[in-house]
Amino acid sequence: MADPVTIDTAGHWLSPDAAASYAQMRAAGLPAGGVTSAGRTAAEQAELHAKDPGVATTVDKSPHVKGQALDVSTSSSAQTWLLANGAKYGWTRPLANEPWHWLFGGTASSGGVTQTVGNVVSNAR
Numbered sequence: 001m002a003d004p005v006t007i008d009t010a011g012h013w014l015s016p017d018a019a020a021s022y023a024q025m026r027a028a029g030l031p032a033g034g035v036t037s038a039g040r041t042a043a044e045q046a047e048l049h050a051k052d053p054g055v056a057t058t059v060d061k062s063p064h065v066k067g068q069a070l071d072v073s074t075s076s077s078a079q080t081w082l083l084a085n086g087a088k089y090g091w092t093r094p095l096a097n098e099p100w101h102w103l104f105g106g107t108a109s110s111g112g113v114t115q116t117v118g119n120v121v122s123n124a125r
Helices: 016-027 042-051 077-089
Strands: 035-037 069-072 101-104 107-110 113-116
Touching: 016 077, 016 101, 069 077
Parallel strands: none
Antiparallel strands: 035 069, 069 101, 107 113
């Protein structure tokens, strides 16, 4: 992975392509705050998986380790904004049982139908 990019004052980071999309969303009105987690080291992911394997996946399957995922407080204005606008920038909620989890450039499940959402950063308006 290319060098991670810090996205906020809390030190959260993403991969360069996900961070570019995040910056576009911020410029388009995504409220600051609300992010509870973003990129994670392999060690951090392994620790989370060991504590709660029912919620945190293994290192090799986690988009957080690749800097391609955000966790956002479901009661935040950022979550509300993402629900309305995130898909325009390539962000989806891939897991119905994890409403806080947002994936960049991945696959979303909607009503039992899986749809692929590509990297649309260059097409975002």
